[in-house]
Amino acid sequence: MLTLGIVNTYDKIKIHEAHYRSIARAAPVAYAFGFNLALFDYSFKMNAEELVNFVKDKTTIGESGKYLEELFNSGRFFVFELPEKGFQPQFGSVVVTTSHPAKEKKIHVQELSELINKRKSFLFLIGLGHKGLPRELFEMAQYHLDITSKGISLETCTAIGAVPAIISGCLGKKG
Numbered sequence: 001m002l003t004l005g006i007v008n009t010y011d012k013i014k015i016h017e018a019h020y021r022s023i024a025r026a027a028p029v030a031y032a033f034g035f036n037l038a039l040f041d042y043s044f045k046m047n048a049e050e051l052v053n054f055v056k057d058k059t060t061i062g063e064s065g066k067y068l069e070e071l072f073n074s075g076r077f078f079v080f081e082l083p084e085k086g087f088q089p090q091f092g093s094v095v096v097t098t099s100h101p102a103k104e105k106k107i108h109v110q111e112l113s114e115l116i117n118k119r120k121s122f123l124f125l126i127g128l129g130h131k132g133l134p135r136e137l138f139e140m141a142q143y144h145l146d147i148t149s150k151g152i153s154l155e156t157c158t159a160i161g162a163v164p165a166i167i168s169g170c171l172g173k174k175g
Contacts, residue, residue, distance in 0.1 A: 092121025
């Protein structure tokens with residue numbers, strides 16, 4: 001199981017357009033490449049079903065939330081608080097996406113592909129907000145992945161598209 005995990009570091013109190021637009025943008029990408037979608041620490045006080053309806057009402061992105069609804073209906077959309085001691089074990093190994101991976105935790109896409117082909121599960125964390133992912137997640141993660149392999153920092157929505165696309169391409173998957 002592969003899961004795209006978006007971690008809100010933007011604003012934890014107020015709901016901004018960036019919040020629901022990031023969800024609407026991530027859903028078709030996750031759906032297209034066979035990933036689950038998990039949100040962490042978003043400021044919405046809604047369950048997953050309520051959030052699907054909210055996003056569908058707020059945007060035309062992703063065919064007005066069609067793919068978010070598809071993910072939800074197939075049990076592939078999740079909403080959680082940010083865990084303090086570890087992520088849900090069903091998601092497998094945690095991979096922080098970063099342009100500055102720690103040497104001892106760095107993994108290349110080819111290595112990940114080999115593990116995925118051996119049926120290993122991974123949760124790929126991407127930060128929403130200019131601060132990036134919190135430092136404690138770097139420590140908690142088993143792996144650090146630079147999807148560009150060149151140390152180039154990507155904007156959130158660019159990373160949301162690049163991570164599943166490149167991984168799927170390395171796996172030879174077509175959606």
